[in-house]
Amino acid sequence: MISVLLFLSSFIGSFLLSFRHAPIFAFVLYQLIYFFNPKNRWWGSNVPDLGYSFFTVVFMAIILLVNWPDAQKNKLTQLPSFRWLYFFVAIYSAVYIWSAFPSYHVEALVPLIKSAIIMSIAFKLCNSPKALDYMLYGYAAGAAYLGYYIFQVGRNSGDRVEGIGMVDSPDANGVAAAIAPAAVACLFYFWRNNLIKHKLPFIVAGAFIVNALALINSRGAMLGLAAGGAYFMWRLFFAPVQRKNQKLTVIFIAFAGLASLIYVADKSTIERIYSISQESEVVENRETGATRMVFWAAAWDMAKDHPLGLGRGGFEINAPLYIPRNINTGRSRNRAVHSSWFEALSEAGYLGLFTMLMIVLTSFLMTKKCKKLLNAPNHLEDYFKVICIESMLITFVITMTFLNRMRAEIFMWCILFVACAYNVYYLRKLHLNSDASENRTTELT
Structure with a gap:
C-alpha cells in the first residue's frame, strides 16, 4: 500500500509542479516512473494499467512547447558530449545494415534513439541551477524508493536479489549500477544542507541505497x-x-560511512568484496571474475576481423570462435562481453568505441570548465555540485566497465547532468558576461 501511495503522490505531484513551479518536473516525473516501474511490481495491479513512460515523454514534449521561449536559449549544438552522443546514435543506426541479427539490433537501436531524444528534451527544460537540483533530487528519490523496495523483497536468489529491475536493467547487476551514483548525490546534499531536518531525507535515502547495494552484491x-x-x-x-569545519565534516562522514557499511554488510557481502582481489587470475577449471578479461581479449580479436562491429548480439553468437577452448565459461560459451567499452567495440566497431570514449572525455572536460569558473568562495556550493556530478559519472563509468551498460538510462542521465551543469554554470555565464560587455561598450559610445 505504501508503494502505491508513493507512486500516485509522486505522479500527481510532479505533474502539477511541472505547471505551477518549474517545467523540469516533467523530467523528474520521467525519472520516478523509471524507478517505480509499476508494470513489473507486485503492487502494479493496484494502479491503472496505463503506458506511464509513453505518457510522461509526451507530457515532457508538451511542457517543452509551452515553455519554448525560455527553452530555446538552451542550445544543444553547444554541448560537445551531446554532439558525440548524436554521432554514436548515427553510427549504431548504420550498423543495422551489416549487423549479425538485424531484428535484434533494432530492439536496442530504437530505445537508444528514444533516450537521445528524451535527454535532449530534458536538457531544454533545465534552465537554472535549481532545476538541476530538482533533477538530482528526482534521481536520488527514485533510487531510494528502489532501495526501499529491495529492502522489502530481500535476497530471493541465493546471495543476490533478482526480479527487481527496471525496463532496461532487469538483472541485479544492472540495478546496482543504476542506483550506485545516487549515493554520491545523497552524500553531496547531506554535506550541503546545514539543518538536520534537511539532512535527514538524504540520510534515509542513502541508507536504503547502500543497503540495496549490499543485498545485491x-x-x-x-x-x-x-x-x-x-x-x-x-x-x-x-x-x-x-x-567552516569542512575537513572535520569529511572525517565524520567517512567514519559514519564505514560504520554503516559494517552494519549492512553481512558475510556474503564481505566475501563478495574480498573475492575482487582473490579472483585476479584466470583458471581453466572454473569461471572467475578474471574470466571476463578473456572475454575482453576475445572482443578485441573479433574487432580485428569485424572492424565495423556486428551489432547487438554479435559477440554472443561469435564468442565460441574467439574464446580459447580451455577456458571455463560456465553453462554456455555464448557469453556477453561484460564491459561497456568492449560492448561498443564488438557492436559498433572501432569508431563506436572511439565515440563512446569521446562522450565521456568531453563530459569531464565540460565539468573542468565549470569548476574553473565556480572556484570562488561565493560559488562554493555550486562548485561542489559539479564535483558531485563528476563523481557520479566516475561511479557509473567504472561500474559499466564490468557490465554491458553502454545504452543504460543512467549513463545517459549522468551525461545529461553534466550537460545541464555546463549550460547553467558555464555557457549562460559566458552569455551574461558577453551581454554585460556589450552594454558597457554601448554606454561608452
Whole structure:
C-alpha cells in the first residue's frame, strides 16, 4: 500500500509542479516512473494499467512547447558530449545494415534513439541551477524508493536479489549500477544542507541505497561507488576554498560511512568484496571474475576481423570462435562481453568505441570548465555540485566497465547532468558576461 501511495503522490505531484513551479518536473516525473516501474511490481495491479513512460515523454514534449521561449536559449549544438552522443546514435543506426541479427539490433537501436531524444528534451527544460537540483533530487528519490523496495523483497536468489529491475536493467547487476551514483548525490546534499531536518531525507535515502547495494552484491557497483565516493570526499577535504569545519565534516562522514557499511554488510557481502582481489587470475577449471578479461581479449580479436562491429548480439553468437577452448565459461560459451567499452567495440566497431570514449572525455572536460569558473568562495556550493556530478559519472563509468551498460538510462542521465551543469554554470555565464560587455561598450559610445 505504501508503494502505491508513493507512486500516485509522486505522479500527481510532479505533474502539477511541472505547471505551477518549474517545467523540469516533467523530467523528474520521467525519472520516478523509471524507478517505480509499476508494470513489473507486485503492487502494479493496484494502479491503472496505463503506458506511464509513453505518457510522461509526451507530457515532457508538451511542457517543452509551452515553455519554448525560455527553452530555446538552451542550445544543444553547444554541448560537445551531446554532439558525440548524436554521432554514436548515427553510427549504431548504420550498423543495422551489416549487423549479425538485424531484428535484434533494432530492439536496442530504437530505445537508444528514444533516450537521445528524451535527454535532449530534458536538457531544454533545465534552465537554472535549481532545476538541476530538482533533477538530482528526482534521481536520488527514485533510487531510494528502489532501495526501499529491495529492502522489502530481500535476497530471493541465493546471495543476490533478482526480479527487481527496471525496463532496461532487469538483472541485479544492472540495478546496482543504476542506483550506485545516487549515493554520491545523497552524500553531496547531506554535506550541503546545514539543518538536520534537511539532512535527514538524504540520510534515509542513502541508507536504503547502500543497503540495496549490499543485498545485491554487485562487485562492479561496489568498485564504482568506492571510486566515485572517494573522489568526492578527497575533493571536499583538499578543496582550496572551504567553509567552516569542512575537513572535520569529511572525517565524520567517512567514519559514519564505514560504520554503516559494517552494519549492512553481512558475510556474503564481505566475501563478495574480498573475492575482487582473490579472483585476479584466470583458471581453466572454473569461471572467475578474471574470466571476463578473456572475454575482453576475445572482443578485441573479433574487432580485428569485424572492424565495423556486428551489432547487438554479435559477440554472443561469435564468442565460441574467439574464446580459447580451455577456458571455463560456465553453462554456455555464448557469453556477453561484460564491459561497456568492449560492448561498443564488438557492436559498433572501432569508431563506436572511439565515440563512446569521446562522450565521456568531453563530459569531464565540460565539468573542468565549470569548476574553473565556480572556484570562488561565493560559488562554493555550486562548485561542489559539479564535483558531485563528476563523481557520479566516475561511479557509473567504472561500474559499466564490468557490465554491458553502454545504452543504460543512467549513463545517459549522468551525461545529461553534466550537460545541464555546463549550460547553467558555464555557457549562460559566458552569455551574461558577453551581454554585460556589450552594454558597457554601448554606454561608452
